[in-house]
Each structure stands twice: as C-alpha cells, then as structure tokens.
Amino acid sequence: TAWWSRPSLAKAISASLGAHPLSNKALSAPQGAHLPLSEARLPLTRPPLKNGSPARELTMSFRLTPPGLSRLNASYESGRALWVSLTAVTRGQWMALMGAHEGMATRDEQPVESVRWPDAVQFCNALSDHLGQPHAYELSLPSQLTEDTQQATLVKLLSLDQGVRLPTPSEWAYLSLASQRGPYAGEPTPHEGVQGVGRTGAQLVEVATGPSNAWGLYDTCGLVWEWAQPEPSHSPQEGLKEGLIPSSAPICGGGWLDDDELCRATQLRARDPWERSVEQGFRVVIPVKAHP
Secondary structure (H helix, E strand, O other): OOHHHHHEEEEEEEEOOOOOOOOOOOOOEEEEOOOOOHHHHEEEEOOOOOOOOOOOEEEEEEEEOOOOOEEOEEEEEEOEEEEOOOOOOOOHHHHHHHHHOOOOOOOOEOOOOOOOOHHHHHHHHHHHHHHOOOOEEEEEEEOOOOOOOHHHHHEEOOOOOOOEEEEOOHHHHHHHHHHOOOOOOOEEEOOOEEEOHHHHHOOOOOOOOOOOOOEEEEEEEOEEEEEEOOOOOOOOOOOOOOOOOOEEEEEOOOOOOHHHHHHOOEEEEEOOOOOOOOOOOOOOEEOOOOOO
C-alpha cells in the first residue's frame, strides 16, 4: 500500500534518513550539507466553502534538510535534521485542518495570514494528529478566548524532537541561508525570490511565485513574517516545560509590505503573540529522530 493511502508521514519520519517511501526526489546536497535533500508530499483536502466552491485536493510539501551551522553576521544552527514545509502554510492547507479562516487571503495558494502565535501552535498540533505523531506542544485553552482569558492560556513546548512545531529563530535563519553566505535567502543582493513590496506591488501574492533558495524553500525573505518558537530555556530546573504564552514571540523574515532591507534571512523581531496582521504567517518543521 502506498504511504499516502494513509494521511501520514509517520513512516517517512521514522524511516532511515537514506531510505523513505516518499516521492524519491533525491537532490545533490549543497556544500555543507550532510544528508540527501529529499521531498515529501502530504495530501490534504480543503473542505467546501460557504461561497459554493467544492472541496479541493491539495498538497503540502516538505523538504528534508540537514543539521549544521551557517555563519553570516552571527552563527545560526540547526542541531537536528528537519522536514521543513517548502512554503509558508497556505490558506488552503489551514482550512484543510482548522476550518474557516478570517483574513485577507481569498485563494488556496496564498499564505494564511492574520494568525496569532497560539493559532500557529494549534495548527502544529492538528498536523501532528493528522500524521499520527505525538504533539510538540501541550495546550490549555479557555473555552472562550477573549482578552480577559488570554492569561489563562498555557502553551508548553514538550520537546524540540517530536511532533510538528515552529522552527526556532536560529533554525529559521539557518534554513533560509541554506549553507550560503548571503542575507537574502543565501544570495548577497535582493533578487526575484525576495517578496518585499518592490516585487509584490503591495499585493498578497501566492506562495512560491519566485525562485527558491538553495534547499528548495520558498519565500523565506518577504511575503509574510513567520512566527517562530522561542528558544527553550536551558535551565535544568525549567527544562523545556517553561511556558506560559510568552510575553513576546519571535517573528522572522519580513513581509509583502516591507522594503528589501527588512526581508533578510536574519531579520528577527519580537511581537505580541496575540497580534493579528495581514503580514504574519508561519511555516512548520518536523524533526527527524536520530537513527543508529
């Protein structure tokens, strides 16, 4: 039975890194990579829409990326191999798992936006469930989410090494640079893959309309600022389970209304995790467990 007959990447994640039942798109690894870069495609179904549009079959694609270190003005590291979504999560992908979306995006291939940090975490857990994987996050949400009940919301990062989660800022920059040394997704100067206001025309364009970086990841510079996972505490007393909703959450990479200077791989800001913006979205990663 083909792996996609079950809506799960579990076999791919638990398989050895060199052999997995995916689309078998082996690529030559860029300099500095220690794993074959391969692609996995996960089928999803977007439900019918209120405007009468029928249900639609979609694909969510992931790229296997190696652990390593990239240096630019600082060092950016991923200590683990990761499956990374090729693009920011799209409106269609969001609706396939979460239902309705209230935002600016009207097409399935546009990035989902106007999502808060806790919304992105909820999507991660929903995708973990869809894949039959353990959760990366423990959520405790009040039945009615208002400004008054936000403080009762708990989000605990259970592990960096299980389930679907947001990348840390260091991982995010490392993935955008792709072992290259240029600030614009690995390139030294702005290019057609940098989706700032100069190329979007102040319009929310669809994902992957420009070229990818060296690892096949799209729109890591511009299009939408992407929520990230705050770096976990290394305190033995606190461990990874430190988390109330953070007072601020990291967001990376610039957006479709920004100048090129803000659309860099290392661009990092802190935002209110409850903030909604038409420039804010996210992408997800799935850690690959170590194998003997």
